[in-house]
Amino acid sequence: MAFWSFELAEPGHECVDLSKASDWFQxxxxxxxxxxxxxxxxxxxxxxxxxxxxMTRLKVVNLRWNVIWGTIPQWLYTCSNLESLSLYLNLLRGEILSSIGNLTAIVNLDLSANQIEGKMPNSLGNLCKLTVLDLSRNYFNGSVSEMESLKLSTNDFSGPLSDQLGNFRHLRLLALLSNSISGPIPVTLGILSFQEEASISENHFNRTLPKTTGQLKM
Incomplete structure (x- = not known):
């Protein structure tokens, strides 16, 4: 049974079941x-x-599996208290604005399975608390913190991988498959443990592999 919960900061109003509601906007x-x-x-x-x-106190926004279209509204980039944002499997398009760097409290950001395009803004580097970033199944392009999970599969990324990926010392999962990334595989990736997964197949990497990349799935 479908269930949508709304947790309120005011005591006594922790959860509201709106599964029978018919007019969501109202x-x-x-x-x-x-x-x-x-x-x-x-x-x-x-x-x-x-x-x-x-709703300026929002910490969690979960709008997965809808048919939301258009661009991400600008006001969403001003929700400085947001810790988790999921817009997975919608019809969002356009580019991610540089003002996404204002979401300094964000820990989990999932914009996967949309139609977002363009380059990833450098301001993503301002999200110091971010541990999970999923931008897979979009149309990002261009060249490719303390992050644990990085999913950028099925986009249009091209050019070589940056040696700076080796700086993500806590990275447990790396998914870059099905892009157009080329050039050598950075030796710095070999210092990462990848306790869950590291997949870079369906790209255009050089076939000469550094000895330190034994955990990568080609």
């Missing part, structure tokens, strides 16, 4: 501004409800 416009978690997966939303912009 519902979100009447919710209090002190809302801290918003879960609306699979609600067939075609846009992010405008009322969400007034």
């Amino acid at each position: 519902v979100t416009n009447t919710l209090p501004s002190m809302l801290v978690e918003l879960h609306m997966s699979g609600c067939e939303l075609n846009q992010i409800p405008v009322g969400v912009a007034n």
Whole structure:
């Protein structure tokens, strides 16, 4: 059974079951501004409800499995308290704005399975608390912290991998398969443990592998 929970910062209003609601926009416009978690997966939303912009205390926004189209609204980049944002499997397009660097509290960011394009903004480097970033199944291009999971599979990344990937000492999972990345595989990747997965297949790397890359899946 579908269940959407809304956890409120005010004591006594920890969770509201809205599984029987029929007008999501009316519902979100009447919710209090002190809302801290918003879960609306699979609600067939075609846009992010405008009322969400007034919920300045939001820490978790989960809008997976909808049909939200257009670009990511600018006000979402100003939600400085956000710790987790999932817009997985929607119809979002356009580019990620440099103002995404304002989300300095974000820990988990999932924008996968959309139609987002362009280059990843350098301001992503401002997200010092980010541990999981999933941008797979989009149309990003260009050249490719304390991050544990980096998923950039099925995009249009090209050019060589940066030696700076070796600086992600806590990286447990690296997924870069199905891009157009070329050139040598950085020796610095060999110092990473990749406790979960490291896949770089379906690219155009040189076939000469450094001895330190035994854990990579080609």
